[in-house]
Amino acid sequence: MNAITTVAPILVRREGPVLVLAIHTPGKRNALSPGLFDALTEALASAANDATVGAVVLTGADGYFCSGGDLNQLATRRLLTLEQRRENLEILHGLLRLLSKFPKPIIASVEGGAAGAGLSMALGCDLLVAARNASFSVAYVKVGLTPDGGATAFLAQALPRQLLTEMCLTGDLVGAERLHALGVVNRLTEPGDADAEAIALATRLAGGPxxxxxxxxxxxxxxxxxxxxxxxxxxxxxxxxxxxxxxxxxxxxxxxxxxxxxxxxxxxxx
CATH class of the missing domain: 1.10.12.10 (Lyase 2-enoyl-coa Hydratase, Chain  A, domain 2)
Structure with a gap:
């Protein structure tokens, strides 16, 4: 393993031909933070043009993938105009578009859980590896918000409408084992092993055409x-x-x- 580089708020390291990007917002379960989208966008753009990078793993530091938007920041959005809110939201959506068009395999590795926009980012990757005790949530309804980041689009590709609607209307946690059975999660691992499994899968894909x-x-x-x-x-x-x-x-x-x-x-x- 090569040295870890901190590009706040992400940690960057290489594992052979695999670039590992870890969301890193200490104390907030890796909630979205200022600079995250720019840092991820820059890292992915660099990886796309780097012949030595064959695949990317997107994960979260400290045993949790991403808890989504920081409610302290979201609470201030009501002070903005509708156009300003849309402009802010397009930063997230720009990252999801980048993930969908990224030319190399990109694998999400989820420990702990992924909620809100964190769920969207995990589903926006090509493949998803998760620890069997991880949980996923479309949590917006609990704070009077509606889903964004493509969450409904990604889930609708794999889930029956009834389950999609239940997840969005209740905001309840859905376990990785259930989503694996439904085909949303590609690989299940024991807790603590998701990154290693994702890196192994990414390394295999990195050797492909x-x-x-x-x-x-x-x-x-x-x-x-x-x-x-x-x-x-x-x-x-x-x-x-x-x-x-x-x-x-x-x-x-x-x-x-x-x-x-x-x-x-x-x-x-x-």
């Missing part, structure tokens, strides 16, 4: 809303591009020769 995985991520996200015809067109466009790529040449040659393909060597040439 970068351009192909970027296209696959786009296909998987588009499939939810595309018509069959639109998805077939998108698949066709990507497939004919991939067939002429250096990645497919390496992959097919390695398969026929019964050896492991070396996709990583291509990255340093770009």
């Amino acid at each position: 970068e351009q192909a995985m970027t296209r696959i991520k786009t296909l998987c996200r588009a499939a939810v809303s595309n018509t069959l015809g639109a998805q077939l067109d998108l698949e066709a466009g990507f497939m004919v591009e991939a067939q002429g790529s250096a990645e497919s040449a390496i992959g097919i040659d390695a398969f026929l020769a019964k050896r492991k393909p070396d996709f990583v060597s291509l990255r340093s040439k770009r």
Whole structure:
């Protein structure tokens, strides 16, 4: 493990080809804080352009992923105009858009729990690893607010409407084991092991064909809303591009020769 760098309010470290970004707001269960979105945006932009980074793990420091918005800060929003509130909210939504378009695999690792915008950030990643005792909550209703950050969109892709509505209307905690059974959580671990599992999964993905995985991520996200015809067109466009790529040449040659393909060597040439 390489040294941890503090870029308040996140902790940054490398685990081989994996960049680990840990939300770090001590004493507040890693609630959203000033500078968080800028720090994450800068770190992700740098990782996207770094050939030595093959995948990213987004986690939380001190055994908790993120408790969402800081209510002390949210309480002051009523003093702003409607336009100013929207401008502030778009900072969060800008990060969620960045996560959805990030070209490399990004995995959320959840210990303790994820609530509100923290839940949105976890669901906005490509894959989700969680400790079996972790909990998730769309907590907005408890303080008279409504969901943001794409929480309803992400959950609606995997949950029946009745459960989505229950989570949003009650704000009750839903355990990682239940969400794993419903397909929202990819991997369950024992408490304290989520980061290690997420890093292992990210390391595996980091050795894959970068351009192909970027296209696959786009296909998987588009499939939810595309018509069959639109998805077939998108698949066709990507497939004919991939067939002429250096990645497919390496992959097919390695398969026929019964050896492991070396996709990583291509990255340093770009």
